[in-house]
Structures are given as structure tokens and as C-alpha cells.
Amino acid sequence: MPDGVPTWEEVAREHGRFLYNVAYRLAGNDADAADLAQDALLRVRRGLDTYQPTGSLEGWLARIVTNLFLDDVRRRRRKPVVALGDHEHVLPGGAAADEVAAARSLSDEIQAALGKLGDEFRTAVVLCDVVGLSYEEIADAQGIPVGTVRSRIHRGRSQLRELLS
Amino acid sequence: MTERRGPSADDERELLSAYLDGELDEAETARAGARLAADHGWRAELDALRLVRDRVRSLPEREPPAGFIDQLVRAGRSDLARRSDTVHATMRRTRRLAAIAAAAAAIGVAFAVPSTESPTPVRPAIDESADGHAVNAALADDPISQLAPAAIPASTGDGGTP
Numbered sequence: 001m002p003d004g005v006p007t008w009e010e011v012a013r014e015h016g017r018f019l020y021n022v023a024y025r026l027a028g029n030d031a032d033a034a035d036l037a038q039d040a041l042l043r044v045r046r047g048l049d050t051y052q053p054t055g056s057l058e059g060w061l062a063r064i065v066t067n068l069f070l071d072d073v074r075r076r077r078r079k080p081v082v083a084l085g086d087h088e089h090v091l092p093g094g095a096a097a098d099e100v101a102a103a104r105s106l107s108d109e110i111q112a113a114l115g116k117l118g119d120e121f122r123t124a125v126v127l128c129d130v131v132g133l134s135y136e137e138i139a140d141a142q143g144i145p146v147g148t149v150r151s152r153i154h155r156g157r158s159q160l161r162e163l164l165s
Numbered sequence: 166m167t168e169r170r171g172p173s174a175d176d177e178r179e180l181l182s183a184y185l186d187g188e189l190d191e192a193e194t195a196r197a198g199a200r201l202a203a204d205h206g207w208r209a210e211l212d213a214l215r216l217v218r219d220r221v222r223s224l225p226e227r228e229p230p231a232g233f234i235d236q237l238v239r240a241g242r243s244d245l246a247r248r249s250d251t252v253h254a255t256m257r258r259t260r261r262l263a264a265i266a267a268a269a270a271a272i273g274v275a276f277a278v279p280s281t282e283s284p285t286p287v288r289p290a291i292d293e294s295a296d297g298h299a300v301n302a303a304l305a306d307d308p309i310s311q312l313a314p315a316a317i318p319a320s321t322g323d324g325g326t327p
Contacts, residue, residue, distance in 0.1 A: 009238055016234040017226065024227040034233065041237055042244075110220055128186065129221040135188045154182035154214075161217045 028115040040065040063141035113163035121156035
């Protein structure tokens with residue numbers, strides 16, 4: 001194992017939640033998010049021996065889970081299922097009930113809109129706005145030109161704007 | 166003659182999201198800035214895109230179900246152990262197969278090596294057998310076999326049958 005590279009178990013414990021969150025934003029439901037996160041961690045275990053910590057670890061993890069998602073979509077042409085009303089563990093406790101309900105409603109609405117985007121547009125938007133990757137990092141992760149990333153993010157946001165208006 | 170086309174209106178509008186994200190180069194940033202200063206529609210669209218972007222960015226982290234990470238780690242450990250067992254079993258099987266292959270090769274070599282011993286002589290010798298046959302034929306009044314020149318051995322010279 002190269003120096004400075006965490007063990008697989010450290011990655012699972014420290015970044016498992018991150019992987020799950022990205023997987024959920026891409027897949028749109030908990031069952032597929034759990035499968036994706038688990039598959040991604042298996043890939044991580046195989047890849048850690050050769051991992052070169054040049055970029056951020058979370059960027060690398062996001063790339064793995066995103067590519068797994070797109071592979072799965074291409075294989076199954078699965079459409080994301082938006083699981084509404086299943087957010088009992090999304091928000092921390094203690095907030096007023098109406099605030100919690102409003103926040104859930106808002107999150108559900110945005111997630112539902114994300115789920116209606118084409119897979120490539122959703123992936124670009126999630127990698128940019130959920131994961132926080134730069135256009136160049138997204139291009140590298142997806143194996144596409146930066147201009148295509150720019151186009152997908154813009155079109156994805158434009159569609160979200162219409163869906164949320 | 167090929168006419169070179171400039172960027173379409175959609176291409177130009179794609180500048181807006183990249184402008185918002187600080188992903189334009191210097192020349193593109195200047196172009197987008199000039200357009201925004203002059204075009205109210207562009208400014209309205211930029212504001213709308215910013216709102217959408219901020220809403221997505223404000224999504225709370227989706228927590229995995231309780232115990233999910235522990236389950237993943239346990240599954241990973243048992244999978245690692247299983248893989249390790251599989252590797253050891255494969256290595257044992259490979260060693261066994263290699264030993265069998267080596268033994269088979271040794272046996273094959275033993276059969277393939279040409280013998281350095283002299284061939285076992287035919288008993289009785291062919292010439293002796295032929296002579297014996299001729300003698301018998303002569304004693305039995307066989308006209309064909311009598312054509313073969315053969316001396317009648319002394320031991321059978323009494324003219325009787327052997």
C-alpha cells in the first residue's frame with residue numbers, strides 16, 4: 001500500500017456516508033444507493049493498491065460511484081425511482097416540525113427534479129453541485145471534453161429551473 | 166467554400182453556468198461580462214441559474230440507514246477472508262496439479278527414452294527354424310519342402326520320424 005493511502009476499512013468508515021450520499025443523489029432511492037455504495041467500496045478495495053493520491057480522495061470515490069451508476073444505467077436502462085416520504089433520517093432532530101416538513105418537502109422536490117434529468121445531465125450536476133468537482137475534474141472522471149461538461153451542467157440546470165418553477 | 170459559423174445562442178448561454186462557477190477563461194469571462202452588462206434577459210437567466218445551483222447545493226446529506234457502514238465493513242472483512250481462503254485453496258490446488266503434472270511428465274519421459282539394450286533374440290533362430298522345417302519335410306516326404314537344401318542332422322539320420 002502506498003504511503004498516505006488509507007486502508008479500505010478507513011475509507012469505508014470515513015467516506016462511506018459520502019459515497020452513499022452521492023449514490024443517492026444519482027440513483028434517487030435508498031435501495032439502489034446502498035447497492036451502489038457497496039459496489040463502489042468493493043472497487044475501492046481493489047483499486048487502493050494502485051491508487052495515486054494526486055487529486056482528492058473524495059473526487060476519486062465520486063468518480064468510482066458515478067461510473068458504476070452510469071454503467072448500471074447503460075446496462076439496465078434503469079430509470080431512477082424517487083422515493084418520496086422516506087426521509088426519516090435525513091434531518092437532525094430538534095428542529096420544529098413545520099421546519100422539518102418544509103425542508104423535507106424542498107429536498108424531495110429538488111431530488112424529484114434531479115431524477116427527471118437525463119442520466120448524463122444529472123451526473124454532471126451532481127458531480128459539480130453535490131460533490132463540488134471542477135469542470136476539469138468532471139471531464140477527467142467521465143472521459144469527456146470540458147466543453148461537454150460545461151454544456152451538460154448548463155442544460156441540466158436549465159431543465160431543473162423549468163422543473164422547479 | 167465553407168462558411169465559418171460563430172457560436173449559436175445556446176452556445177453563448179452555456180457561458181452563463183460556467184461564468185457562475187468561475188470556469189471561464191479570461192476572454193470568455195470578459196465576453197460574458199459585457200453581455201450581462203448589456204442584456205437584462207441574460208442577467209435574469211443568470212440569477213435563475215444561481216438559484217437552482219444553490220438549491221441543489223443546499224440539499225442535506227442523505228444519511229445511510231442505521232448500521233449500514235458497519236454492515237459494509239463486516240461484509241468487506243468476511244469477503245476478504247473468503248478471498249484469502251480461496252487464494253490459499255487455489256495455491257494448494259495449483260501445487261497439487263503441478264506435482265501431478267511433474268509425475269506424469271516423468272513417466273512420459275521414461276517411456277519415450279529409446280532403449281540402449283540389444284533386442285531380445287528370436288528363439289529358435291530363424292535359420293535354425295528353417296533348417297528344422299526342411300528336415301521334417303524331408304523326412305515326411307513333402308515334395309515341395311524337399312526343394313529346400315537341408316542336411317539331415319545326425320540325430321535324425323535313422324530315417325524315422327522325430
